[in-house]
Amino acid sequence: MTASNLSNFPQIWELLKKEYPDPQPALHFKTPLELLVATILSAQSTDVQVNKVTRELFKKYRSVFDYADADISELEKDIYSTGFYRNKAKHLQQSARVISEEFDGEVPSTMEDLLKLPGVARKTANIVLARGFGVKAGIAVDTHVKRLATRLGFTENKDPVKIEKDLMELVDRNEWDDFSLTLILHGRNVCFARKPACGQCVVHHLCPSSIV
DNA sequence: CTCCCGATAT
DNA sequence: ATATCAGGAG
Numbered sequence: 001m002t003a004s005n006l007s008n009f010p011q012i013w014e015l016l017k018k019e020y021p022d023p024q025p026a027l028h029f030k031t032p033l034e035l036l037v038a039t040i041l042s043a044q045s046t047d048v049q050v051n052k053v054t055r056e057l058f059k060k061y062r063s064v065f066d067y068a069d070a071d072i073s074e075l076e077k078d079i080y081s082t083g084f085y086r087n088k089a090k091h092l093q094q095s096a097r098v099i100s101e102e103f104d105g106e107v108p109s110t111m112e113d114l115l116k117l118p119g120v121a122r123k124t125a126n127i128v129l130a131r132g133f134g135v136k137a138g139i140a141v142d143t144h145v146k147r148l149a150t151r152l153g154f155t156e157n158k159d160p161v162k163i164e165k166d167l168m169e170l171v172d173r174n175e176w177d178d179f180s181l182t183l184i185l186h187g188r189n190v191c192f193a194r195k196p197a198c199g200q201c202v203v204h205h206l207c208p209s210s211i212v
Numbered sequence: 213c214t215c216c217c218g219a220t221a222t
Numbered sequence: 223a224t225a226t227c228a229g230g231a232g
Contacts, residue, residue: 027228043229049219050228083218087230121230142228160229184228193226194222 005153008206009170012152016182019202023181025131027051032107032132034058036117037067039124040091045082053082064105067096091119109133122161130177139167140180144187151191151209 005012026047029035034054041050057078061067067075076089095117099107107128108114114125126140139145141160145167149155155166171179190197196211204210 025228039228040230042227044217044227045229046220046227081218083227084216084229085218087216091230119230123229127228140228143226144228180228188227 005206005208006170008152009154012203012206013171013179015202015206016186017178020182020185023178023185025127025181028054029131030058032109032128033064035132036095036107036120036124036128037061037092039127040095040119041079041082041088043084043088045084049082053079064096064099064107067092068100088119091117094118095120107132109135111137122164126164126180130180136173136176139164139171139176141167142180142184143193144184144191145180147193148183148187148191151196151207152203153208 027035027038027042028051029038037057038050038054041053060078061070070093072089072093075093076085079085079088079092082088098117099105102116103113108116109129109132111122111125111129114120114128115122122138123140123142126138129135129137130140141149141164146160146163149163149167154170155163157163157166167179168176187193190201196209198204198207198210198212201207201210201212204212
């Protein structure tokens with residue numbers, strides 16, 4: 001029986017905003033293409049690991065055509081340490097080919113077009129839209145957002161798309177991006193997956209999952 | 213549902 | 223030895 005806690009949402013969100021003013025993404029990027037690549041690489045990997053790889057990767061691959069024309073086994077080696085390297089290399093190259101052939105070499109700035117890229121679903125698309133283009137299409141639901149939204153009682157769903165829908169109704173549209181980043185920060189710093197530090201949590205007194 | 217997969221913390 | 227990491231495809 002999952003505890004629902006929707007009435008505590010406003011208070012919890014205010015406290016988390018105070019705890020993490022101006023949350024910033026941890027992935028390093030300078031262009032929408034770099035953001036797209038970094039986000040695809042970030043699946044089941046840490047931001048630290050991704051940044052380590054993209055530092056060299058972005059020097060070597062400067063346009064979508066560099067990915068589209070790359071030798072696939074060489075691209076695999078270049079991203080190896082992020083894990084899932086065969087899938088990710090294939091997705092990067094196929095996405096680059098779709099972008100160069102169907103979108104004139106420019107990373108698309110709509111949800112509909114981004115979802116046409118292999119390896120890109122709503123979580124990745126939401127990040128690229130929000131941080132790359134300033135478009136508020138939805139809320140990026142990654143493993144941290146999913147875990148914290150569940151623990152805090154903001155949703156009873158398990159499907160990320162349904163969780164996103166629940167959160168979109170709860171959170172102010174102009175705060176969607178900050179909401180994702182804040183939950184990710186709190187998940188990394190305090191509300192750990194394995195052993196949450198409820199004693200250090202600013203909202204433990206409002207959290208239905210708190211063990212303190 | 214399973215599979216992809218290396219790096220790191222515990 | 224095992225759980226986890228800005229997930230997505232088949």
